[in-house]
Amino acid sequence: MLDQTDKKILTILEKNARISMKELANKVTLTPPAVKERVLKLEEAGVIQGYQTLLSLEALNRPVTAFILFETHNCQALYDLAIQHPDVVECHRLAGQFSYLIKISTQSMITLEEFIDQAIQYGKSSTHMIFSSTMKPIFPIKE
Known part of the structure; x- marks a missing residue:
């Protein structure tokens, strides 16, 4: 505890x-x-699993970030595409209507559309653009 x-x-x-x-x-x-x-x-105890570096996607010329929900009929093929694609940052398997939630960070709307065009053969998608993000600690310090 x-x-x-x-x-x-x-x-x-x-x-x-x-x-x-x-x-x-x-x-x-x-x-x-x-x-x-x-x-x-x-x-x-496995509470701290490792330490990592937080990269600036903007500085890496990847200013367009989106979450894409997939209702897929071929989970393995979509998963294989996602883990091999250089712009995919996260890939989450879900329960419910949607099979996957993919976070993609890419150079432009054109490259985002290209990824969606590649993935659409595996099912329907719903894209949600990220305008801004805030990270909060799990245990905020009360001062």
């Missing part, structure tokens, strides 16, 4: 996974060895 200190550590690491143990310890009012031990326990 996570206590408030663990939750605060996770929130801080979500915002900056490169923070030093000393700085993290200062923020949660623990010693660096104590905070390092907590982080290791969170890693060993």
